[in-house]
Amino acid sequence: MFSRRTGRLLTGTAAVGAVLLGVAAAAQPAAAASYPWGISLCTGSGGTGTRTEVDLNDTSCHDLSEPALSAVDVSDSDLYAYFNADCRTGLPGKSGDAYFIVGSLHSAEFPLPVVSYRVVHNN
Structure with a gap:
């Protein structure tokens, strides 16, 4: 009504x-x-701090030398971000299913520091 x-x-x-x-x-x-084509992980929030440019052709797991607090994805791929080393799911230091996906053409503020990642291509 x-x-x-x-x-x-x-x-x-x-x-x-x-x-x-x-x-x-x-x-x-x-x-x-202000971001080139690709995916950038940043040590500060809001895309600030030291930037790590991700190789879009490498879909293997990568551990970061410094934790990331934000990311910008200006590509046609997704970024799977993990709170544990070696792309293990879960909260920091714990087992579980937690991880974070930054979709194609999106930016993100991570709820916890990200220490590893992998690129996932969209079909």
Whole structure:
């Protein structure tokens, strides 16, 4: 059932969503412009700190020399990020199924320091 009150609420919600989407879309090109094609892991949050450029052709597991707190993926591949060495799933120092995926054309702030990663190609 549709009422005027519900209609106004939905319209207001849609307007707020459109504004937020517009702000997010406007912010992304500026951030993406400073990153080359590929995947970058960063030691600081927000893409700051020391950058590690990932070899997109190498899909083996890699341990990082310094933990990463953020990443930018400007490629057609995904980055699987792990909180344990040797691409072992789980929280730091524990077994489990936790890991983090940074999808193609996305950036990420990791909830915990990432210490290993692998590239996964999208088909």
